Amino acid sequence: MIRPETMRILFVTSEFYPLVKTGGLADVSAALPAALAELGIDVRVMVPGYSEALDGAEHLDESVPLGEVPGAGTIRLLPARSPDSGLPLWLIDCPPLYQRAGGPYQDPDGRDWPDNDLRFAALSRAAARVSQGEHGLNWRPDVVHANDWHSGLVPLLLSHAATRRPATVLTIHNLAFQGLFDADRLPRLGLPADCFSPDGIEFYGRISFLKAGIRHANHLTTVSRTYAQEIQTPEFGCGLDGLLRQRAERLVGIPNGADYRIWDPARDLPLPRRYSLAEIAGKRICKEVLQRELGLAVEPDTPVVAFMSRLTEQKMADTVAEAVPRLVEVGAQLAVHGQGDRTHETRFLALAERYPGRVSVRIGYQERRARRLLAVADILLHPSRFEPFGLVPIYALRYGTLPVVRRVGGLADSVVDSATNNDGEATGFAFTGGSLEDLLGCLTRALDTFRQPVGWRRMQRCAMRRDFGWKGPAEEYFALYRTLTGPRAGPVSAAPGPPAPRPQEADMRVSTPMRARTIST
Template identity: 45%
Template sequence: MKVLFAASEIHPLIKTGGLADVAGSLPIALKKQGIDIKLIMPAYSGILDKVKPIKRETNLGNPFNTGDLILLESSLPNSDVPIYLVQCQSLFERDAGPYLDSYGYDYPDNHIRFAAFSWVCAFLAQHGQLLGWKPDLLHLNDWQTGFAAAYLKAWKTQHPPIITTVHNLRYNGSFPLERFPDVRLSNDLLNMHGMEFYGQFSALKAGLVFADAITTVSPTYAKEILTPEYGDGLDGTLSAISHKLTGILNGVDYDEWSPEVDPHIDTQYSIDSIDKKLANKLALQRENNLPEKPEVPVFGVVSRLTEQKGLDLIPIAMETALKQGAMLILLGSGDATLEAQYLALQERYPQQVAVRIGYDEAYSHRLQAGVDILLIPSRFEPCGLTQLYALKYGTLPLVRKTGGLADTIFEVGNKANGFVFENASIKDLTDAIQRSLAAFANLGTWRELQHNAMGQDHSWKRVTGEWISLYKKLLSNA
């Protein structure tokens, strides 16, 4: 079974969010199960320095008048999974990030950049035999690959089945209609059953309506996006094609995220040596110039600072806990107003609050290992990976009941492994924080919750069977 797995970011090559973690670990897990899988992503600046030596390069021409599209063949630095890199200097070699310029704005030619990338994905799905490898399945991820489904539709020839995985429906890759000619697609696709989206055209919608199967990154999110509240304008479209939709929960790479092997943390530990977690707490307090107080509950946040993540609720909801002596350690960046709120909170509670604006992969590991409770009050959360990391580290997640958070974190019953609140309100979050403090004060209760958390298996190995079953189903229907 040959699968071409297309993504706009892949860890450890480049990462802006959870998509990169999934794209960097699910294919490795599938390859271990015997799937002949190859990755494909754009060759952004600096990427070629991170992969293994290029084995072959193929010039695919200049279909968008942006310079030749060169297909480079290599493999991931941390595995033997092959990867195609799409090189085009004018499109992908930018000084800033993969999607935003140095001022935080979308690149004005993002529609052309990811149309070109998608065109190459579609070309390989259609004509891969010319390069000695043609996929049986094309697995697309998010809007940046959605145009590929449109090209295969437009070419009107037989092609492999297409799966589109939605990691976050809110980012739908929509652009003004006057830019549609730039992506070299037929106007026949511009209708309500095609790419047209409220007077614009949407790459993600193309990936949805022209796919043979659609997946989301958790079962609950698959149900939520059929409603106006979570559907972001696509709920009607998705409801009409809901027979193609399924939710498969993300997994975690425990070679990277486990306190038993983590090279970034102060002291390694396991479910059988959970007392050693305390050394990481004290080390994190030291690193942040906070008093070393083992008896004080430490809350943590590792997140983009956005309203979607509910990060506007925490500064007020934490006030009571801070007055009771709790600590808060945050790593994140995003909305400038939210950044300022957290920095102001740090100024008011310098002995209890530590804020680091930005992202630091190694520090995020130390934070997961060092805090007691991880706050994830998201308004919506397609899957969430930080709560899965936290469980493995014996750090109890405190979450809002939505999406993948609802599928993985439970406050009552024999699977209790964290704290859950219903409504995205300061009151509900404050109440949940107080419940977590009460649990923390009882060591027996706390240890039981930690054992439940660390004993769960959210490895990719556990979920690859669901992916392989879906792949087989699509091939049998093809």
């Protein structure tokens, strides 16, 4: 049986905390490899060499040339280490593609980079070349673990490799972001023409990087057990539910975890007062200090509701904004921290002006501020029209901040609703519908419970006891890797199995209310 210390994993991602982060993918890409390393696995994380990544990484060693890639010129591999965990990193150095102002996916004005296809095809090609032992590297992975559409071409490229190749795993963090590009980009990506078909990477006449990964990976995972089932339905499948049903035997949900080295009020240095389950009184001190900092009226007995999320339709930002007058009317305060669609940002800023001392809005994202907001808040408002997992609610539990969520995806798996649990193990509040009335009804339950101190403290204790650490998920991933590599270490030589029969057009061309997106934030 293969031992952890003999297994090599190449983890390919577009984000890595603390070097570059737009959402939960960065947290997962740092915490899961670190947990795998603690099991004794030799794991390397490959991430684009954005300017901030090059500036933040430590112990940069001599670069390794990886040759030319279509449309990008020469790329190089820069060995480095994470500044917080010391985890081995490989940064893909290609200044024309990655070293520019703006974010990983968008320019400073919020528009998608027009060459995102080249930028992330280059990442995939670098991973494929390292995986095949090219350019003299004395390291080859047993498994390449790709993440979301940004590295979705890796399984496709390796499936065409002439040499022995590693097994491939693709994790779907958010199916709604698929990496869609016009078909005329195919030649400049250097992809074989025969891959552009409904049985390949074509999606409604466009190229889909995510579909390429789903089609060609040896195994698929997603980030919660409920979401793994949901994405096989027309409602949540974003047009790929037919293909996912084809591959259902190779699809599993492995829940994300929380990195309690970072998200723990007992060790969180930016807090005005650290606290824990045993000494929860410190949360009240945090509340008084941070209400003032946020420009809210300093009222320790007033419930503070935090909305800490991307300001998008997925996160029901429109519905939350509609709920604000009612929240203020019943005596609650609201603190908003996030960024997203400009229309939503403008609307929340206007609400802060309308309700001074009752509504606080901070546009943008800062990790330090996010943790301080969880400490001041009593309730986390985190509704979603769909939610693969939802890291913020499990962070909130450790801070004694009780979540209000919609019962979808990972939220259904991680929050125990007070209305459906009679065993004293409830940790939050959940609703099923998607209307304003549904959200307000659930919020009303939460606020009513807040005004019952004994019941509220009991729920806080249950929430803070919950353990969503990464040890269990890492062990599940190791078990999956082991099934793919067989009883010995070293690259597997078997290509992915033959493609499943093409589904009927109705299966693949479903009408769905969720639009696939090009970028993933």
